[in-house]
Amino acid sequence: MTAERLRSRWIAGGLVAAIVGGVAALLRASGFELGAAVDALLQGSVGSWYALGSGTLVRATPLILTGLAVAVAFRAGVFNIGAEGQFLVGAAAGTAVALSFHAMPAPLLIPAILIVGAVAGAAWAWVAAVLRARFHVLEVISTIMLNFIAAYLVSYLVRGPLQEPTHIYPQTAAISIAARLPRFGATTRLHIGFAIAVSASLATWWLIRQTAGGFRLRAVGANPDAARVAGQIDVERVMMRAFLASGAFAGMAGAIEVCGVTYALYENISPGYGYTAIAVALLARLNAAAVIVTGVLFGALEAGANAMQRDAGVPSVVVSVVEAGIILALVAADRGARRMRTTS
Amino acid sequence: MSSAATAFVEATVRTATPLALAALGEVVVERAGVLNISLEGVILFGAFGALVGASSGGLAGGYLAAIGCGVAVALVFAVFAVAFRADQIIAGTAVTLLSVGLTGTLYRTVYGAGGAALSIPTNGPKAIPLLSSLPIVGLGFFYQPIVTYAVYAIVPIVWWWMYRTHAGLALRAIGEAPSAAFAAGVRVDRVRWLAIAFGGGMGGLAGATLVLAQAGTFAEGMSAGRGFIAIAIVVVGRWNPLGVGLAALLFGAASALQFLLQALGLSLPYQLFLGLPYVLTLAALAGLTGRARAPSALAKVDDW
Numbered sequence: 001m002t003a004e005r006l007r008s009r010w011i012a013g014g015l016v017a018a019i020v021g022g023v024a025a026l027l028r029a030s031g032f033e034l035g036a037a038v039d040a041l042l043q044g045s046v047g048s049w050y051a052l053g054s055g056t057l058v059r060a061t062p063l064i065l066t067g068l069a070v071a072v073a074f075r076a077g078v079f080n081i082g083a084e085g086q087f088l089v090g091a092a093a094g095t096a097v098a099l100s101f102h103a104m105p106a107p108l109l110i111p112a113i114l115i116v117g118a119v120a121g122a123a124w125a126w127v128a129a130v131l132r133a134r135f136h137v138l139e140v141i142s143t144i145m146l147n148f149i150a151a152y153l154v155s156y157l158v159r160g161p162l163q164e165p166t167h168i169y170p171q172t173a174a175i176s177i178a179a180r181l182p183r184f185g186a187t188t189r190l191h192i193g194f195a196i197a198v199s200a201s202l203a204t205w206w207l208i209r210q211t212a213g214g215f216r217l218r219a220v221g222a223n224p225d226a227a228r229v230a231g232q233i234d235v236e237r238v239m240m241r242a243f244l245a246s247g248a249f250a251g252m253a254g255a256i257e258v259c260g261v262t263y264a265l266y267e268n269i270s271p272g273y274g275y276t277a278i279a280v281a282l283l284a285r286l287n288a289a290a291v292i293v294t295g296v297l298f299g300a301l302e303a304g305a306n307a308m309q310r311d312a313g314v315p316s317v318v319v320s321v322v323e324a325g326i327i328l329a330l331v332a333a334d335r336g337a338r339r340m341r342t343t344s
Numbered sequence: 345m346s347s348a349a350t351a352f353v354e355a356t357v358r359t360a361t362p363l364a365l366a367a368l369g370e371v372v373v374e375r376a377g378v379l380n381i382s383l384e385g386v387i388l389f390g391a392f393g394a395l396v397g398a399s400s401g402g403l404a405g406g407y408l409a410a411i412g413c414g415v416a417v418a419l420v421f422a423v424f425a426v427a428f429r430a431d432q433i434i435a436g437t438a439v440t441l442l443s444v445g446l447t448g449t450l451y452r453t454v455y456g457a458g459g460a461a462l463s464i465p466t467n468g469p470k471a472i473p474l475l476s477s478l479p480i481v482g483l484g485f486f487y488q489p490i491v492t493y494a495v496y497a498i499v500p501i502v503w504w505w506m507y508r509t510h511a512g513l514a515l516r517a518i519g520e521a522p523s524a525a526f527a528a529g530v531r532v533d534r535v536r537w538l539a540i541a542f543g544g545g546m547g548g549l550a551g552a553t554l555v556l557a558q559a560g561t562f563a564e565g566m567s568a569g570r571g572f573i574a575i576a577i578v579v580v581g582r583w584n585p586l587g588v589g590l591a592a593l594l595f596g597a598a599s600a601l602q603f604l605l606q607a608l609g610l611s612l613p614y615q616l617f618l619g620l621p622y623v624l625t626l627a628a629l630a631g632l633t634g635r636a637r638a639p640s641a642l643a644k645v646d647d648w
Contacts, residue, residue, distance in 0.1 A: 278438075322445075328424060
């Protein structure tokens with residue numbers, strides 16, 4: 001390890017420490033019991049088998065899949081900040097299928113919902129992908145715009161065409177039993193969506209590492225000009241595919257959230273999974289398998305933060321400060337991140 | 345009908361004001377070759393600063409605190425973008441996330457979970473004699489808060505500075521070819537620090553406008569994507585301050601369309617109107633970016 005690398009590690013560590021310390025000092029100054037807050041954080045995330053399975057791992061499931069979405073895109077040099085919108089559209093499309101075909105048997109219905117969710121997410125990403133390929137629109141801006149549009153779309157659906165029959169609450173009717181993902185046991189809320197997320201991550205990791213397509217993806221992300229000139233790679237095509245795959249993962253995450261956790265669509269169904277996903281992917285160094293570990297870590301953090309808000313009154317939004325601190329620390333430490341930039 | 349038209353123009357200018365402020369700052373930043381995605385966070389922190397400043401120091405305190413907060417957030421971004429040469433898009437996204445988290449936490453800890461009923465001084469409209477009595481556009485353009493009149497002045501000033509002064513030339517040179525500018529004796533990093541700080545101040549002012557001249561209060565996440573829209577406005581305005589001013593008006597008009605359509609008695613889902621500015625941003629970017637050329641060094645880390 002060179003001296004410079006070592007130094008940037010120190011900078012990164014110092015930054016995270018400063019941010020966490022600053023937040024702690026702030027909370028303390030506002031009269032919160034830090035000990036109780038930390039206690040609630042640990043209890044709510046890893047304090048018991050129930051907290052671990054039904055809190056942390058349930059929360060980790062969408063984070064692994066959206067983190068995977070971000071990792072695949074960033075790996076190809078595509079700055080998909082739109083996992084949030086793709087998640088929402090996937091959730092909406094999945095709910096629509098679940099409600100329309102509620103009488104279909106589960107072995108047919110559940111795969112249909114998940115596939116439609118993934119296709120919807122990919123379609124949402126496709127808009128930004130085409131804007132990038134045809135019109136050179138920076139995908140950072142377009143995907144963020146699409147996030148807002150998706151949020152308003154969901155808002156419209158749950159107050160309009162998909163609203164529950166009594167037309168009182170801004171949400172859809174509950175999906176049928178057949179549309180709900182099986183759980184790992186009677187006493188846990190952990191559903192098989194977690195297994196799907198883990199399998200998707202491992203499969204993607206293998207594809208990126210071992211196949212020609214995976215090599216092209218890495219080559220384009222590392223240096224698009226070199227990939228084009230020396231590797232005879234169709235850069236635009238690789239980026240388009242990565243973008244669509246990314247949207248599909250995020251869309252499927254949305255469908256899984258509906259079928260495994262919420263059983264209905266409503267506004268704010270995502271507490272910002274698509275944004276947390278960026279931290280999940282970066283902390284995993286954009287490695288599709290490592291996303292499982294970082295997804296579980298952030299799942300624990302968020303499940304714990306919910307417990308912290310409930311039991312100690314500390315606002316859970318504090319977690320995004322910590323997430324931002326982690327991203328910034330990694331960016332400062334890792335000059336390799338310089339290669340992950342837009343090419344337009 | 346004429347009252348609907350007046351209301352439309354008024355809403356256009358009102359909506360355009362914070363967008364123009366933020367975009368005029370960002371155009372300077374981007375001309376220095378830096379893409380500051382954290383503008384969203386800058387505006388949000390500016391809005392929060394305005395709330396805190398105004399509740400103890402009145403209107404002037406609110407505006408000053410907002411500018412201070414905006415500059416501070418922008419400088420955090422600059423530490424990563426300029427000093428560490430980190431990827432600007434990732435650093436900017438993270439700083440925005442940081443701002444969302446910090447303002448949310450601060451707001452809830454300082455003002456309680458309910459966000460207590462707040463009464464802060466607000467900045468009402470002031471009529472400009474003669475001009476405000478022009479038909480239709482008069483009240484819309486010349487019966488506005490002071491900060492809107494500031495925008496009318498800042499647009500030509502930034503244009504003049506950018507195209508008619510040596511400092512402006514140096515700024516544009518950095519955005520096109522930082523290494524060449526450096527060789528010619530321009531202190532690239534210092535200019536970028538200053539440009540980012542200026543952009544932060546303008547973004548903070550935009551946030552202050554939301555609180556002090558419009559909403560009269562603060563809400564979590566109240567910037568609602570205006571930072572990103574401002575970045576799009578810079579593109580639509582072709583990186584020229586005059587174009588940016590016009591583009592901001594265009595976006596203001598798109599948002600104000602809902603008032604006009606409601607006045608005409610059309611009953612469409614309100615989410616359609618809320619989503620319209622974002623759809624328009626996409627359409628405008630698709631229609632214009634092909635023909636407008638970005639500063640060559642924009643968001644590129646390897647060039648410098």
